[in-house]
Amino acid sequence: MTTTGPLRTPRSRVTIRDVALAAGVSVATVSKVVNGRDGIADATSERVLGVVADLGYESSLVATSMRRRRTGVVGVLVAEFEPFALQLLQGVSEALQGTDYDVLAYAGSVSEGDHVGWERRSLSRLGGTLIDGAVVVTPTVAVPTSVVPAVAIDPHTGPAGPATVDTDNLAGARLATEHLLSLGHRRIGHLRGRGDLVSAQLRERGYREALADAGIAFDERLVAEGGYRRAEAAVAAAALLSSDEPPTAVFAANDLSAIETVRIATERGLRVPDDLSVIGFDDIPDATACSPTLTTIRQPLHEMGAAAVRTLLDMLSGGEGGHVRMPAELIVRESTGAPRA
């Protein structure tokens, strides 16, 4: 820290040129040696490799990918590193073990705010150069596939575009509602998800259909806007619970909303599940960490990640893509029970 000259050179990274210089060969030769191209004398090769080891040279992923077609890296593009995306990431990563692909995850809207269209931006910025293909998590708009093969997981627009993986939201919502019905509930509330998302619409439809099948009339007063988000869900839950005839059970469109509902109910002195049953959707890790643990509809996130990888690998070798729909599963835990009396 003594010399703060105009040209700060903090022992920059070792480049191919440094290796070439030290080995007394040309840059091209080093490149060939490092990449195992043949047509190099054994002696030269050894010498170069020695220098490479000495200097700790590693080719720059960035420079390499600019010049080469293939990088051997699959990108997982997310808006934000939240539990849902992280589970998916884990599934993707596991499925990629044993292949010759590395995984790179990129959160595109960390510094930009909730900018809709982050997926397009990320895909353009990374695609064609850094990554050979992408798994895009919960894209808000159609994923352009022109830049690089991409498969969308749980796309907000439903199965549009060449390749998607999602969960059977309709069946899942029916499962949730039927579970509450089978426990004896008749006044069942619903906390909607974000109205502009296909998944939320399907979850509400499943709720309505299950009610109809059970011969229960739909009651608009039992439904509120949870928006898939904590804050919004809290307000909605409070409204629902303070109505004249509050529900005895609530189906929240996702676990985040469900957890908020439990919190609000508890604050008001209601016991879950004795006074109020709550069921969520997703089965994020928090669903088992909260108290009481949350009954929910599980989306098989790991398997979805793996399915996305299969589709992507297929596309990378010329395949067409396709749509995969995973089953939803009811996970009964502590937050649901029979209504009182």
Added chain:
Amino acid sequence: MTTTGPLRTPRSRVTIRDVALAAGVSVATVSKVVNGRDGIADATSERVLGVVADLGYESSLVATSMRRRRTGVVGVLVAEFEPFALQLLQGVSEALQGTDYDVLAYAGSVSEGDHVGWERRSLSRLGGTLIDGAVVVTPTVAVPTSVVPAVAIDPHTGPAGPATVDTDNLAGARLATEHLLSLGHRRIGHLRGRGDLVSAQLRERGYREALADAGIAFDERLVAEGGYRRAEAAVAAAALLSSDEPPTAVFAANDLSAIETVRIATERGLRVPDDLSVIGFDDIPDATACSPTLTTIRQPLHEMGAAAVRTLLDMLSGGEGGHVRMPAELIVRESTGAPRA
């Protein structure tokens, strides 16, 4: 797929040149407009911006970072996307909200196997170009800081190098052992972590010290090698439980090992915690998802991620780095209880 000519041009990504061509200006001008440099006529600027929007142009992160010094991206380098790393990643990501840094996570040994030294490789490949700084999760060797500022979380070598964040492993292990002692256990087993890691050594030392303080002689037969890994831990747990005088409680060096221990015990008809108490270390999400839920020593992973970010940001603006040690916390759940009779 009809024309497989020598020059495959599958609607490649839109480059700055396409924009320049379409707008009838030079490449440099487009660059200036896009980057908000001044000295451009309003008319030109507007026209270029129009074309940019039309074509959906986004600058390539790779190309940009080759030319520029700063990329505005912080890298989180992990060996593998497993729960521990993912929690940390979430902490890092949250702490970076509101700054103008994006997050990029890279798993360096997915395609390469357990190659020791993945951190050096990843750092060299990404550093200096793609990322401005790095948070390296559980590096196995000293992290070279020459390429780019880097802070190591839970380094296997202990607080070496310019910047690290870790948990007080010694105190944590004492907490764990003292918890079992306070429940009345006297024959307490230990599943070691990987012997070459400082964290594992400290955890064993904490265990021994706590026993000594309680006046209990150390018994080598109550200790086995769990290696921090599922498979190895299963074997070790089986050995421990089938000894002549099996322990009534086990302190496993991490949650993964603890969960395996519970599984093995259950298989053999032991009830946890009635017949055997088990305590882990880490508090990964699985610790609440298993049954019975796991008593453990919590490492504050989110906070550690945040601490790493603080240190890194400081280094990025010329700071020196430093060592942060976080407290460990006992989380009592269902897997521990008093010994029978």
Added chain:
DNA sequence: CTGTTAGCGCCTTCAA
């Protein structure tokens, strides 16, 4: 105000 020139680090022809 705008275009030209010169690379960033690397890989791939093509000559020598």
Added chain:
DNA sequence: TTGAAGGCGCTAACAG
């Protein structure tokens, strides 16, 4: 068997 030249997409100097 090796080296020189060109260029991937972009930006930072410098000319015009």
